[in-house]
Amino acid sequence: MSTSESSSARELLAVVVIGAGQAGLSAAGQLLRKGLEPWEDFVVLDANDGPGGAWRHRWDSLTFDAAHGIHDLPGLPLETPDPAEPASRVVSRYYGTYEQDLGLPVVRPAKVESVVHHVEQGAPTPETAPNAAPNAAPSEHGTFTVTTADGRTWRARTVINATGTWDSPYIPYYPGIAEFTGRQLHTRGFTAAEDFTGQRVLVVGGGTSALQFLLQLDAAGAHTVWSTRRAPDWTDHFFDSSWGVNVEASVSARTTMGLPPLSVVAATGLPVTDQYLAGLASGVLISRGPLRRITSTGVVLDGPGPDGGPVPSQGPVADRLLASGGAAAGGLVHVPALPGRACTALTTEDPLTTWETPVDVILWATGFRASLDHLSPVHIRERGGGVVMAADGVSVAKSPGLFLVGYGASASTIGATRAGRRAAVEAVRAVK
Structure with a gap:
């Protein structure tokens, strides 16, 4: 099935991946390695006109040598690009090559406006199981309906959300x-x-x-x-591998409690x-x-x-x-x-x-917030704005079958790669 023919999936897909940045592509590549068929079992929905994720929107003066490193996608080394070339071009070209080499089923432009969770008949709800623990999740995953801005819909057993933060810039309020x-x-x-x-x-x-x-x-x-x-x-502090593990652990400690993730610099400091x-x-x-x-x-x-x-x-x-x-x-x-x-x-x-x-x-230069507005119908946010994540760092505790990557500890490129693979493994396990 070609990209132009995939306007609306009538059959039930195993997985819909939302976002084609580092996390989304990593997840899609892992789904292939797990035996899922592109177009038949999963698709990747990307709001952009072309490959590159948020990187394609970066300013030209942000050259590759000033971009603080781009982690390799699984199975495709980035090699050594020209350090003076704009990072937006380097990454867009790299992501595009990854999509083509793997034959990933990317649909674009496809900006997702809503994700709705349909609980399977017979699964307990707060009304049918009043004695269940507060915020307890249903025992069955149910299905999800993903709708894009132009009215197209996809139905899937699981959703991997990899929308990052670029579409949610944050400007604090100050008097005047x-x-x-x-x-x-x-x-x-x-x-x-x-x-x-x-x-x-x-x-x-x-x-x-x-x-x-x-x-x-x-x-x-x-x-x-x-x-x-x-x-x-x-x-x-020397930025070695153990330092990165410690940073991810501190961020995960917040997200597993449903607290909003801190800014990157709050976890890493300025080198x-x-x-x-x-x-x-x-x-x-x-x-x-x-x-x-x-x-x-x-x-x-x-x-x-x-x-x-x-x-x-x-x-x-x-x-x-x-x-x-x-x-x-x-x-x-x-x-x-x-x-x-x-x-x-x-x-x-x-x-x-x-x-x-x-x-x-x-x-x-006050940062971004997670782009999760399209997930509002699933009601996963806590009162303070955070999302309770499971111990694996990618599963949403309140919504079985929904996975967040590029969120919290996986907001960095190396974290996004690992989280994408992990979410794909968990999504395949949930489907099977």
Whole structure:
């Protein structure tokens, strides 16, 4: 069956995979290895026009050498791409090759709008089994109906959801955010640093994306200001395999309790690379403190002192490095005072003196949330927004037959690969 002929599956499929990024492709490849037939037993639904997942939307200035590594898909080594080539092109080409070589049944564009779970007749429900434990799952998997934006439907015994986070950008609320007259954009809307040459840009966020933006904007001639909610979480820990296992374990501990996953940097910290050390020494990667509120033409920070000059703590690791000369970076150079004016807090509960500085642009490098709105009919979210995951890290405790990959501990490319394989194994086991 070709992609064009697969508009709506009338038969009951074994598995529908939603998403064709790292996790979704890893799952699809494992389904093949487990003996499932493409198109007859499973399909992969992708909202994009072509291969690459979220990577195809990344800005061209994010080159492969700055992308913090892409883990190999099972059975197809990435080899050594040109480090200066945009990561979006490298990954899109790599994913496309994987799809073609394996003959994966990818349907695109197919943006999923809803997933509905139908419990099989006779399976207990809260009404028919009132003495069951709270949130107890039905003993039978039932079936799922997956519907796309153009009205096509697929029915399946199991669903592997691999939709990632790219479609759910997060911008926190700050007083005055609606009154700002300059430009505001999120990581998702960034295209090129040269768009901001000569402008004063506030970058908000404590992750590696914020670091990359700051360095690129500075190189393009923009005037940058960095704001973080707390001191940046720099770490000089060696990133080895045991470190990665420990990070995944800490994230899994939250998701098995139904708590929302923390940001990546909250679990990993910011690596002290030579590039970032140089940024610290130059002052570009110096946080000027938390953002308190936004005015029509600027922002109010509580990091600078009364003259806009002192630099707040950058955390124990960075403070130690800067005080000792920053190794090869040569130590911290003079960080100029922020232009603007001192101002008092708006409320008596917040009496600190703050500093208002003018900005033309606010770039929100504040991360993403899991893209799970299409799963709302299945009612898997807890009151706090998280999802209770089983001990295997991929099974949704409240909905047998539904698997989440690229969520929580499997949000990284290496974690997504492992989770995709694991979800495929569990889906085949559930079907059989």
